[in-house]
Amino acid sequence: MIQQSELFGLEASDLVLRYGDKDVVHGAGLQLEPGRIVALVGPNGSGKSTLLRALARLHEASSGTITVRPDDGEAADALMMKRSDFARHVTLLSQSRPVPHGLSVRDVVEFGRHPYRGRWRAADPQGPAAVDRAMGLTGITDLAHRGVHELSGGQLQRVWLASCLAQDTSVLLLDEPTNHLDLRYKVEIFDLMYDLARVHGVAIGVVLHDLDEAAALADHVVVLSEGRIAAAGPAHEALDAGLLTTVYSIPIVTHTDPLTGRLRTRAVGRHSDSQTHQPERTTRP
Numbered sequence: 493m494i495q496q497s498e499l500f501g502l503e504a505s506d507l508v509l510r511y512g513d514k515d516v517v518h519g520a521g522l523q524l525e526p527g528r529i530v531a532l533v534g535p536n537g538s539g540k541s542t543l544l545r546a547l548a549r550l551h552e553a554s555s556g557t558i559t560v561r562p563d564d565g566e567a568a569d570a571l572m573m574k575r576s577d578f579a580r581h582v583t584l585l586s587q588s589r590p591v592p593h594g595l596s597v598r599d600v601v602e603f604g605r606h607p608y609r610g611r612w613r614a615a616d617p618q619g620p621a622a623v624d625r626a627m628g629l630t631g632i633t634d635l636a637h638r639g640v641h642e643l644s645g646g647q648l649q650r651v652w653l654a655s656c657l658a659q660d661t662s663v664l665l666l667d668e669p670t671n672h673l674d675l676r677y678k679v680e681i682f683d684l685m686y687d688l689a690r691v692h693g694v695a696i697g698v699v700l701h702d703l704d705e706a707a708a709l710a711d712h713v714v715v716l717s718e719g720r721i722a723a724a725g726p727a728h729e730a731l732d733a734g735l736l737t738t739v740y741s742i743p744i745v746t747h748t749d750p751l752t753g754r755l756r757t758r759a760v761g762r763h764s765d766s767q768t769h770q771p772e773r774t775t776r777p
Protein backbone atom coordinates (compact mmCIF):
# COMPACT_ATOMS: atom_id res chain seq x y z
CA MET A 493 0.00 0.00 0.00
CA ILE A 494 2.47 2.55 1.23
CA GLN A 495 4.91 3.60 -1.50
CA GLN A 496 7.07 5.83 0.65
CA SER A 497 10.55 4.51 1.24
CA GLU A 498 10.83 6.07 4.69
CA LEU A 499 8.44 5.55 7.57
CA PHE A 500 7.42 8.30 9.94
CA GLY A 501 5.82 8.55 13.33
CA LEU A 502 3.96 11.44 14.93
CA GLU A 503 4.46 12.70 18.45
CA ALA A 504 2.50 15.22 20.42
CA SER A 505 3.25 16.53 23.86
CA ASP A 506 1.58 18.89 26.32
CA LEU A 507 -1.18 19.81 23.88
CA VAL A 508 -3.69 22.31 25.15
CA LEU A 509 -6.70 22.60 22.85
CA ARG A 510 -9.59 24.99 23.20
CA TYR A 511 -12.75 26.25 21.59
CA GLY A 512 -13.12 29.98 22.15
CA ASP A 513 -11.84 30.55 25.67
CA LYS A 514 -12.66 27.05 26.95
CA ASP A 515 -9.89 24.48 27.23
CA VAL A 516 -11.17 21.01 26.29
CA VAL A 517 -7.84 19.15 26.16
CA HIS A 518 -5.46 19.92 29.00
CA GLY A 519 -1.87 19.01 28.21
CA ALA A 520 -2.25 15.67 26.40
CA GLY A 521 0.59 13.76 24.79
CA LEU A 522 0.54 10.91 22.33
CA GLN A 523 3.10 8.89 20.43
CA LEU A 524 2.29 7.17 17.15
CA GLU A 525 5.07 4.90 15.95
CA PRO A 526 5.51 3.12 12.63
CA GLY A 527 3.87 -0.31 12.65
CA ARG A 528 1.81 0.28 15.78
CA ILE A 529 -1.86 0.96 16.43
CA VAL A 530 -2.91 3.33 19.19
CA ALA A 531 -6.60 3.41 20.12
CA LEU A 532 -8.13 6.48 21.73
CA VAL A 533 -11.18 5.70 23.83
CA GLY A 534 -13.27 7.69 26.28
CA PRO A 535 -16.76 9.00 26.90
CA ASN A 536 -18.58 11.41 24.60
CA GLY A 537 -17.07 14.86 24.79
CA SER A 538 -13.80 13.72 26.37
CA GLY A 539 -11.74 15.32 23.58
CA LYS A 540 -10.87 12.40 21.29
CA SER A 541 -11.86 14.03 18.00
CA THR A 542 -10.37 17.37 18.96
CA LEU A 543 -7.08 15.69 19.78
CA LEU A 544 -7.07 13.77 16.51
CA ARG A 545 -7.89 16.93 14.56
CA ALA A 546 -5.05 18.76 16.29
CA LEU A 547 -2.66 15.96 15.30
CA ALA A 548 -3.82 16.44 11.71
CA ARG A 549 -3.31 20.21 12.03
CA LEU A 550 -7.02 20.85 11.57
CA HIS A 551 -7.39 22.32 15.05
CA GLU A 552 -4.82 24.83 16.16
CA ALA A 553 -3.14 23.99 19.45
CA SER A 554 -3.00 26.75 22.05
CA SER A 555 0.24 25.27 23.30
CA GLY A 556 2.27 22.09 23.03
CA THR A 557 4.33 20.49 20.31
CA ILE A 558 3.71 18.10 17.43
CA THR A 559 6.63 16.50 15.63
CA VAL A 560 6.99 14.23 12.64
CA ARG A 561 9.74 11.71 13.27
CA PRO A 562 11.38 9.51 10.64
CA ASP A 563 12.22 5.99 11.74
CA ASP A 564 15.89 6.81 12.16
CA GLY A 565 16.33 10.52 11.69
CA GLU A 566 15.77 13.91 13.13
CA ALA A 567 12.29 15.02 14.11
CA ALA A 568 10.68 17.94 12.30
CA ASP A 569 8.26 20.42 13.84
CA ALA A 570 4.95 19.43 12.25
CA LEU A 571 3.45 22.84 12.90
CA MET A 572 6.16 24.52 10.83
CA MET A 573 5.97 22.18 7.82
CA LYS A 574 4.48 23.27 4.51
CA ARG A 575 0.89 22.03 4.33
CA SER A 576 1.57 19.86 1.29
CA ASP A 577 4.64 18.29 2.92
CA PHE A 578 2.68 17.55 6.07
CA ALA A 579 -0.12 16.04 3.96
CA ARG A 580 2.35 13.54 2.49
CA HIS A 581 2.98 12.27 6.01
CA VAL A 582 -0.35 12.49 7.81
CA THR A 583 -4.00 12.02 6.85
CA LEU A 584 -7.21 12.00 8.86
CA LEU A 585 -10.48 10.18 8.28
CA SER A 586 -12.77 12.52 10.19
CA GLN A 587 -16.19 11.71 11.58
CA SER A 588 -18.33 13.76 9.25
CA ARG A 589 -17.63 15.36 5.94
CA PRO A 590 -19.90 17.24 3.57
CA VAL A 591 -21.01 15.06 0.66
CA PRO A 592 -20.02 16.77 -2.59
CA HIS A 593 -22.66 16.81 -5.32
CA GLY A 594 -21.94 15.89 -8.91
CA LEU A 595 -18.72 13.99 -8.19
CA SER A 596 -18.06 10.34 -8.82
CA VAL A 597 -16.56 7.94 -6.30
CA ARG A 598 -13.29 7.92 -8.22
CA ASP A 599 -13.19 11.75 -8.26
CA VAL A 600 -13.44 11.79 -4.48
CA VAL A 601 -10.80 9.11 -3.99
CA GLU A 602 -8.53 11.12 -6.30
CA PHE A 603 -8.78 14.05 -3.86
CA GLY A 604 -6.43 12.01 -1.71
CA ARG A 605 -3.65 12.66 -4.20
CA HIS A 606 -3.73 16.45 -3.63
CA PRO A 607 -0.32 16.67 -1.89
CA TYR A 608 1.34 15.09 -4.93
CA ARG A 609 -0.24 17.30 -7.57
CA GLY A 610 0.66 20.72 -6.24
CA ARG A 611 -1.06 23.99 -7.03
CA TRP A 612 -0.77 23.67 -10.81
CA ARG A 613 -2.06 20.10 -10.92
CA ALA A 614 1.38 18.80 -11.76
CA ALA A 615 1.66 15.27 -13.08
CA ASP A 616 1.24 12.54 -10.50
CA PRO A 617 2.52 9.41 -12.24
CA GLN A 618 1.79 7.16 -9.27
CA GLY A 619 -1.68 8.59 -8.74
CA PRO A 620 -3.86 6.27 -10.85
CA ALA A 621 -2.29 3.13 -9.37
CA ALA A 622 -2.61 4.50 -5.82
CA VAL A 623 -6.28 5.31 -6.43
CA ASP A 624 -6.96 1.85 -7.90
CA ARG A 625 -5.25 0.19 -4.97
CA ALA A 626 -7.10 2.25 -2.36
CA MET A 627 -10.45 1.47 -4.01
CA GLY A 628 -9.59 -2.22 -4.15
CA LEU A 629 -8.59 -2.34 -0.49
CA THR A 630 -11.83 -0.72 0.61
CA GLY A 631 -14.06 -2.77 -1.72
CA ILE A 632 -15.40 0.13 -3.78
CA THR A 633 -13.94 -0.62 -7.21
CA ASP A 634 -17.40 -1.47 -8.53
CA LEU A 635 -18.73 1.89 -7.35
CA ALA A 636 -16.07 3.94 -9.19
CA HIS A 637 -18.48 5.74 -11.52
CA ARG A 638 -21.41 6.16 -9.15
CA GLY A 639 -22.22 9.63 -7.83
CA VAL A 640 -21.14 9.94 -4.20
CA HIS A 641 -24.41 11.68 -3.27
CA GLU A 642 -26.32 8.46 -4.06
CA LEU A 643 -24.31 6.16 -1.77
CA SER A 644 -25.34 4.61 1.52
CA GLY A 645 -23.62 5.73 4.73
CA GLY A 646 -21.39 2.65 4.81
CA GLN A 647 -20.42 2.92 1.14
CA LEU A 648 -19.59 6.59 1.66
CA GLN A 649 -17.46 5.80 4.69
CA ARG A 650 -15.40 3.42 2.56
CA VAL A 651 -14.99 6.11 -0.12
CA TRP A 652 -13.58 8.56 2.46
CA LEU A 653 -11.27 5.88 3.77
CA ALA A 654 -10.09 5.10 0.23
CA SER A 655 -9.37 8.79 -0.28
CA CYS A 656 -7.17 8.75 2.83
CA LEU A 657 -5.37 5.58 1.68
CA ALA A 658 -4.75 7.08 -1.76
CA GLN A 659 -2.91 9.88 0.04
CA ASP A 660 -0.28 7.27 0.80
CA THR A 661 0.86 8.64 4.15
CA SER A 662 2.82 6.83 6.80
CA VAL A 663 0.59 8.19 9.58
CA LEU A 664 -3.10 7.39 9.44
CA LEU A 665 -5.57 9.00 11.85
CA LEU A 666 -9.05 7.50 11.93
CA ASP A 667 -12.02 8.88 13.84
CA GLU A 668 -14.51 6.06 14.36
CA PRO A 669 -13.68 4.47 10.99
CA THR A 670 -16.25 1.70 11.24
CA ASN A 671 -19.21 4.05 11.66
CA HIS A 672 -22.10 2.92 9.45
CA LEU A 673 -20.29 -0.23 8.35
CA ASP A 674 -22.00 -3.60 8.31
CA LEU A 675 -20.39 -6.58 9.97
CA ARG A 676 -18.38 -7.71 6.97
CA TYR A 677 -16.85 -4.33 6.19
CA LYS A 678 -16.24 -3.63 9.84
CA VAL A 679 -14.13 -6.76 10.12
CA GLU A 680 -12.43 -6.02 6.80
CA ILE A 681 -11.51 -2.49 7.87
CA PHE A 682 -10.04 -3.82 11.12
CA ASP A 683 -8.08 -6.42 9.12
CA LEU A 684 -6.91 -3.69 6.77
CA MET A 685 -5.74 -1.52 9.67
CA TYR A 686 -3.85 -4.47 11.07
CA ASP A 687 -2.16 -5.14 7.71
CA LEU A 688 -1.33 -1.46 7.15
CA ALA A 689 0.43 -1.36 10.51
CA ARG A 690 2.06 -4.77 10.61
CA VAL A 691 2.94 -5.29 6.94
CA HIS A 692 3.44 -1.74 5.73
CA GLY A 693 4.63 -0.03 8.90
CA VAL A 694 1.92 2.62 8.98
CA ALA A 695 1.52 4.45 12.31
CA ILE A 696 -2.18 4.40 13.17
CA GLY A 697 -4.12 6.45 15.70
CA VAL A 698 -7.78 5.47 15.86
CA VAL A 699 -10.75 6.67 17.90
CA LEU A 700 -13.01 3.79 18.89
CA HIS A 701 -16.03 3.59 21.16
CA ASP A 702 -16.07 -0.17 21.54
CA LEU A 703 -13.56 -1.04 24.26
CA ASP A 704 -13.39 -4.70 23.21
CA GLU A 705 -12.51 -3.67 19.65
CA ALA A 706 -9.84 -1.35 21.01
CA ALA A 707 -8.42 -4.16 23.14
CA ALA A 708 -8.42 -6.58 20.20
CA LEU A 709 -6.86 -4.22 17.70
CA ALA A 710 -4.51 -1.83 19.44
CA ASP A 711 -1.00 -2.21 20.76
CA HIS A 712 -1.59 0.71 23.04
CA VAL A 713 -4.83 2.13 24.41
CA VAL A 714 -5.24 5.71 25.62
CA VAL A 715 -8.24 6.51 27.81
CA LEU A 716 -9.31 10.14 27.67
CA SER A 717 -11.48 11.63 30.36
CA GLU A 718 -12.58 15.27 30.40
CA GLY A 719 -9.68 16.25 28.17
CA ARG A 720 -7.02 14.47 30.20
CA ILE A 721 -5.28 11.15 29.69
CA ALA A 722 -6.64 8.97 32.47
CA ALA A 723 -4.68 5.84 31.50
CA ALA A 724 -2.43 4.63 28.70
CA GLY A 725 -0.73 1.35 27.96
CA PRO A 726 -1.48 -2.14 26.68
CA ALA A 727 -5.21 -2.93 26.89
CA HIS A 728 -4.85 -5.12 29.98
CA GLU A 729 -3.30 -2.23 31.86
CA ALA A 730 -5.14 0.77 30.49
CA LEU A 731 -8.63 -0.74 30.54
CA ASP A 732 -8.84 -1.26 34.26
CA ALA A 733 -12.36 -1.97 35.50
CA GLY A 734 -12.19 0.51 38.39
CA LEU A 735 -10.80 3.28 36.21
CA LEU A 736 -13.37 2.65 33.46
CA THR A 737 -16.17 2.66 36.02
CA THR A 738 -15.08 6.11 37.16
CA VAL A 739 -14.43 7.48 33.69
CA TYR A 740 -17.72 6.27 32.14
CA SER A 741 -19.81 6.75 35.32
CA ILE A 742 -21.33 3.29 35.01
CA PRO A 743 -20.19 -0.01 36.53
CA ILE A 744 -17.86 -1.77 34.11
CA VAL A 745 -16.52 -5.26 34.63
CA THR A 746 -13.68 -6.84 32.69
CA HIS A 747 -12.46 -10.37 32.15
CA THR A 748 -9.94 -12.12 29.95
CA ASP A 749 -11.44 -14.33 27.27
CA PRO A 750 -9.96 -17.78 27.98
CA LEU A 751 -9.93 -18.69 24.27
CA THR A 752 -8.31 -15.59 22.82
CA GLY A 753 -6.56 -14.15 25.88
CA ARG A 754 -8.14 -10.82 25.01
CA LEU A 755 -9.63 -8.40 27.45
CA ARG A 756 -13.42 -8.13 27.39
CA THR A 757 -15.46 -5.41 29.04
CA ARG A 758 -19.10 -5.20 30.02
CA ALA A 759 -21.02 -2.18 31.23
CA VAL A 760 -23.56 -3.22 33.83
CA GLY A 761 -26.92 -1.55 33.32
CA ARG A 762 -29.86 -1.68 35.75
CA HIS A 763 -31.34 -4.60 33.86
CA SER A 764 -28.12 -6.29 32.77
CA ASP A 765 -28.53 -9.28 35.09
CA SER A 766 -32.19 -9.83 34.34
CA GLN A 767 -31.37 -9.70 30.61
CA THR A 768 -28.61 -12.26 31.06
CA HIS A 769 -30.85 -14.70 32.90
CA GLN A 770 -33.93 -14.38 30.76
CA PRO A 771 -34.91 -17.60 29.05
CA GLU A 772 -34.29 -17.61 25.32
CA ARG A 773 -37.20 -16.40 23.30
CA THR A 774 -38.92 -18.96 21.23
CA THR A 775 -40.92 -18.35 18.10
CA ARG A 776 -44.40 -19.77 18.02
CA PRO A 777 -44.97 -22.16 15.16
Ligand SMILES: Nc1ncnc2c1ncn2[C@@H]1O[C@H](COP(=O)(O)OP(=O)(O)OP(=O)(O)O)[C@@H](O)[C@H]1O
Nearest residue numbers: 511512516534535536537538539540541542543716
Ligand atom coordinates in the same frame (compact mmCIF):
# COMPACT_ATOMS: atom_id res chain seq x y z
N1 LIG B 1 -16.95 23.25 17.39
C1 LIG B 1 -16.96 23.24 18.75
N2 LIG B 1 -17.20 24.38 19.44
C2 LIG B 1 -17.20 24.39 20.79
N3 LIG B 1 -16.99 23.29 21.56
C3 LIG B 1 -16.77 22.13 20.91
C4 LIG B 1 -16.76 22.04 19.48
N4 LIG B 1 -16.51 20.76 19.13
C5 LIG B 1 -16.40 20.07 20.29
N5 LIG B 1 -16.56 20.88 21.35
C6 LIG B 1 -16.48 20.52 22.76
O1 LIG B 1 -15.18 20.02 23.02
C7 LIG B 1 -15.22 18.91 23.90
C8 LIG B 1 -14.54 17.72 23.25
O2 LIG B 1 -15.28 17.33 22.09
P1 LIG B 1 -14.81 16.17 21.13
O3 LIG B 1 -15.71 16.17 19.95
O4 LIG B 1 -13.36 16.31 20.91
O5 LIG B 1 -15.07 14.91 22.05
P2 LIG B 1 -15.12 13.35 21.65
O6 LIG B 1 -14.44 12.65 22.76
O7 LIG B 1 -14.59 13.16 20.28
O8 LIG B 1 -16.67 13.09 21.69
P3 LIG B 1 -17.61 11.99 20.94
O9 LIG B 1 -17.26 10.66 21.55
O10 LIG B 1 -18.97 12.43 21.32
O11 LIG B 1 -17.32 12.07 19.47
C9 LIG B 1 -16.70 18.67 24.23
O12 LIG B 1 -16.98 19.29 25.44
C10 LIG B 1 -17.42 19.37 23.10
O13 LIG B 1 -18.66 19.85 23.54
